[in-house]
Amino acid sequence: MSAQTLDQLPTPCLLVDQERTRANIDRMDLQLGQLQVPLRPHLKTCKNIDIARQMLDAHPGAATVSTLAEADYFFGHGIKDLLYAVGIAPGKLQAVAERRAAGMHLSIILDSLAAATAVTAAARRLDCAYRVLLEVDADGHRAGFRADDPDLENSARMLADGGCEVAGIMVHAGGSYACQQTEAIADMAATERMAALSAATRLREIGLEAPVVSVGSTPTATFSRNLDGVTEVRAGVYVFQDLVMAGLGVCRDEDIALSVLTEVIGHRVQSGQVVIDAGWMALSRDRGTAGQARDRGYGLVRDVDGRDLGEVVVQATNQEHGILAHADGTPLSAEEFPVGRRLRILPNHACATAGQHGGYWLIEDGAVQRWLERCQGW
Ligand SMILES: Cc1ncc(COP(=O)(O)O)c(C=O)c1O
Structure with missing residues (x-):
């Protein structure tokens, strides 16, 4: 590729x-x-x-x-x-x-x-x-x-x-x-x-x-x-590293090297939520942070370059849909998250999220370098 x-x-x-x-x-x-x-x-x-x-x-x-x-x-x-x-x-x-x-x-x-x-x-x-x-x-x-x-x-x-x-x-x-x-x-x-x-x-x-x-x-x-x-x-x-490790104090959120690139596909205006094209098929169903002091839902949202957007998390998932919400309940605005905006999701459990994918895009100096395959199956 x-x-x-x-x-x-x-x-x-x-x-x-x-x-x-x-x-x-x-x-x-x-x-x-x-x-x-x-x-x-x-x-x-x-x-x-x-x-x-x-x-x-x-x-x-x-x-x-x-x-x-x-x-x-x-x-x-x-x-x-x-x-x-x-x-x-x-x-x-x-x-x-x-x-x-x-x-x-x-x-x-x-x-x-x-x-x-x-x-x-x-x-x-x-x-x-x-x-x-x-x-x-x-x-x-x-x-x-x-x-x-x-x-x-x-x-x-x-x-x-x-x-x-x-x-x-x-x-x-x-x-x-x-x-x-x-x-x-x-x-x-x-x-x-x-x-x-x-x-x-x-x-x-x-x-x-x-x-x-x-x-x-x-x-x-x-x-x-x-x-x-x-x-x-x-x-x-x-x-x-991943969000579970960050919750344990093993690393910081900024150390997490793996993320899922996704795009905003819609809004749930009444509830202040944003819909993305990454559901549990892309993120996994792992809820490893659920038992930790900070529950990060199905993943923590970053901007397309990996920068902090506050505590916006993937609150719910369907197979191919993810629902974003602010952890403190503040409604997300459609202006800040327009349809077509690209975001990155940091995973709860790196092994589980990576396991949903056949390979990765390697990012270096902010640029896409090349495709890396992942070995699959048993
Ligand atoms: C037998 C065994 N050794 C080592 C590891 C590595 O641990 P970690 O995933 O915390 O790096 C695992 C992970 O599940 C394991 O099952």
Whole structure:
């Protein structure tokens, strides 16, 4: 697709701001540099090789993915060391074995004796020495062996006896997204680290090397005070940041690199609302700021160049319509938001909004540079 101006791009479409992206990457690299731990960037947010290469500038070679489609896409672009960080589905074990046989240094994760049994059986059947990290639950958020679950050791022993490589432990403190204060996120980071370290110690006590201690989310990576003993951090959304991260104090609204370009298509004069051509198909249904001190609806409205327009939000969405309103109830004027005016919407959740689009327009120095594809599917 050839580059155009912001006035010419078909709406709705996704924009990514190069300067903000670079600054977000530099900020995370600085934080982890100070804590002396390498980043294994999670590429599920960007799903694009040009942006991934910038994320990997300071941490060459190793990345995290959330789908096998991402693994294939990034492997095709030369990134060989990939952690597939979703509990492995037994139905995917053959596909993992095929990728490992093709030279992909693909690691998988699991968090139950049942999954370890399936992996061990597949290892024998397919003659594949799977490289496995055991997921540990630090906060009751989603997945992982609970602290003190003897199945952690039982699974590790079964995998090792079955010819698999027990690489170590991974923890994702997703509960950090619900913290109310940055101090609480720092505490969550300490909990995440301790959960990972104590599980790694348990594996070492049964004679396994378990060299990898992998932790991370963008909030915990941002506010970690100490990562001693941790061998890598995983974070992804930091690359673009979003309104949920701004609500947590992880970034400012001005740091958000991703936006949806939209156009005003009408007015609801009686209610002082404005209608745009970006509904939930363009923005996603994510309402991640709903539980935060400032609810940003389905996104925060900026002018076409990304400048502040006050607290105007996308209050409601239909499939292809968005309804804008001022957060304090002040009516919006049709004169200020005429039909045809272009606006940008900052997303609640960058991964979810980006996931609605096949690619982005890269914006640098205020100008549209080029189209960047996004890898899609599973
Ligand atoms: C296992 C795992 N690691 C790391 C991350 C990255 O966290 P964030 O999106 O906060 O950067 C995620 C995100 O969901 C994840 O699921």
